C-alpha cells in the first residue's frame with residue numbers, strides 16, 4: 001500500500017533521514033522502532049506531507065505523494081497523530097472530534113451562508129459519528145469536558161478517535177502508548193487491531209514491547225535515518241545489530 005524509497009531529509013545540516021526504504025503492507029500493523037533520534041517522527045511527517053524529502057519517493061496506492069503537502073495527503077486518506085497530542089485543550093472532547101472531520105462545517109464560510117440546510121445535516125451526521133467513536137474509545141462520559149482536563153491515556157484515546165473521524169486508509173500513529181497505564185495500553189492495542197479488521201492500514205511508532213507484541217504484525221527498526229532490520233518482533237529483538245543500535249539511544253524494551 002505504501003512504499004518508502006530511498007528517502008532523505010536533513011534539518012539544515014543535520015541528516016535526520018538518510019536513505020530510508022521499506023514497504024507498509026495493506027491491512028497490517030507495521031511497527032516502527034529504533035533509538036531516540038533515529039528519524040522515526042521525521043519520516044512520519046514526510047509521509048504525512050508536512051516535510052518534503054530532499055530525495056527519494058513515497059508511493060501510496062501507486063501514486064507518488066512526496067512533497068504534496070499535508071492537506072492533499074490527508075485527502076488521499078493518510079492521517080497521522082503526534083508524539084505529543086495536539087487536541088484543542090479548551091474545547092470539549094465532543095467538539096474536538098467534530099472539528100477533526102475533513103470538510104468540516106465552516107471550512108468554506110461563504111458557501112455555508114447559502115447552504116445552511118446541508119451544513120446542518122452534515123453536522124448532525126458528524127455528531128453521530130463522533131458519538132459512536134467516543135463510545136468506542138470509552139470517553140462518552142467525558143464528552144462535555146475540556147480536552148485539556150483529560151489524563152494522558154484519555155488524550156491518547158481521543159487522538160485515535162479524532163484520527164478515525166477522518167476515515168483514514170493509512171493511519172500513522174506516533175507513540176500512541178507512550179506514558180500510558182498498562183490497562184489503557186491494552187485498550188489502545190485492541191482498538192488498533194479493530195481498525196485493521198475494518199480495512200485500515202497502520203504504521204505505528206512505539207517503544208513498549210508488550211504493546212508492540214499485542215499490535216504489530218511485523219517491525220521495522222530504524223537507526224541513524226535508515227532501516228537497520230525488518231522482521232517479527234522476536235526476530236528483531238534477537239538481532240545483535242539491533243541491540244547494539246539501542247545501546248547508544250536507550251534499551252530494546254524501554255518503558256515509554
Ligand SMILES: Nc1ncnc2c1ncn2[C@@H]1O[C@H](COP(=O)(O)OP(=O)(O)O)[C@@H](O)[C@H]1O
Pocket residue numbers: 011014015016034035036037038039040041042043
Ligand atoms: N525540528 C527539528 N529541527 C532540527 N532537528 C530536528 C528537528 N526534529 C528532529 N530533529 C533531529 O532529527 C533527528 C531525528 O529526529 P526524530 O525524527 O524526532 O527521531 P525519532 O522520532 O526517531 O526520535 C534527531 O537528530 C533530531 O535531533
Ligand SMILES: [Mg+2]
Pocket residue numbers: 040041042083
Ligand atoms: Mg519521535
